[in-house]
Amino acid sequence: MSMRQRAALLLAAAIWLTACSTAPTPRRLAQDAVTAMGGMENLQSIRTLTMAGGTGTRLRVGQTQKATDAENPAQLKNVAEIADLSNGRASLDYEINLGGFMQHRHEVLTRRGDKPVGIDYVGTRPVIATSPGGLFSWGTQNSPEFLLKRNAVTIALAAAASASDQQPAQDRELNGKMYKYGSGKTKSGEDIGLYFDPQSKLLAGFELLDTETMLGDVQAQYILADYKSVNGITLPHRITIRKGGKDYSDVQYTSIAVNDAEAEKVFAIPDAASAEADQAIAAGDYTPLKLNKVANGVWHAAAYSHHSLIVEFPSWLAIVEAPYTETQTKVLMKLLQQQFPNKPVRYAAVTHHHYDHTGGVRGIAAFGATVLVEKGHEPVLRQILDARHTNPQDELDRRRNAQPAQPTGSMEVFEGKKVISDGGQTLELYAITGNPHVDPKVIAYVPNVRVLFQSDLWSPGPPGAPVAQGSGGPFAEHPLASIRKLNLRIDTMAGGHGGVGPFADFVKGATPPPKATSD
């Protein structure tokens, strides 16, 4: 190597070193991002964020006909989300259209004094109060609590305080674009990956571990776009969430208001749910739930939206359907222990793989029950049961990973039909196939008392309410034909939705009306 070559090489090395040492650290980039959003003082003065006029999509709703079908996105509109950063409250209000099933839903995490409580306003059903874990959302997130912990302002402030200031930021890709990347911590100490846009200086996205009720631990990415100025604060108006490498939700908001006085109203606990809110706070784990006797040895566990059936055997119990949330399962198990002391739950039967009907399955397995799953539902149920749930940890994960591990229930797969019999009591499970809602669908029959439990196919109305012929539509026509083929003798129909009613009502609702004749 000549002197000249050596000098050139040294010069290049010096330039490279200088470039390296002046490359900004993640801390510096996070502080720049806060400045680009309007400055530390402005961001810290935000009490409430009201994001309104949202339109977009939500996936991972778990409503496919077959367990292995690819999911179509649900459409979200009129999305209005409020994060009350100063009081730890959040609200998700939206309309969802899921392949023609439309519902206006509104889940609120609020507080009475310093105690958190959930309020659920959905469709036409009465408003109810739950403990926070009892909330189940199909909005941009599974629970309003995520909005509090995962919004751009909270994350940007945490990043500016915690991002590493030792190493320079790296180049890393997010959603097809290159950004400056570094790591930091959320306020509660979670590890977080941060992506900064070198041009705008804004926070382009962040990633961290979310524990989803249905998906378990998933690496979640939050992509922040369409930053616009709102009274001197620059905020993202489009938020795209990916979980476990797949699309989750994607919503474009038309407006964001900061410290809007109207925001307060949404967190008021309505009179109709006020006493129940006190009950929820006092109980710790609470969702509305009552055990109603259907017949000898059979109870309908009526919750506020999704119900179960309890079948009593001489020395243990079986549950059909463990829906919605782990909290609902905990409330049910407590009720059962009071009413049937010394009778553990030995079995929990799954009627289908839809997420709203399986959110309590892990909770039941944690109590040691064997989960009975039809082969057609196995792909989804295995994922649900096998997943880790660490942030926060659920009861099943805690027991499995305790030292030494504590016993938990496992999954037993059956095909077509399963009969459980003990001491004169019998529960029969039948998979019916070809239903347009879900295929297969498990129905549960207790022959001693001629009771049939099914969910989503027919919702028995209040006692004595008239039933119009054919009002059940194709969802109901199909199981009626299947039940006739199985030759089951049924007097009473208990619903995973609705109540308990005479089988004759179902027959009427499931029988197509005579075709109108035209001249």
Ligand SMILES: [Zn+2]
């Ligand atoms: Zn369903």
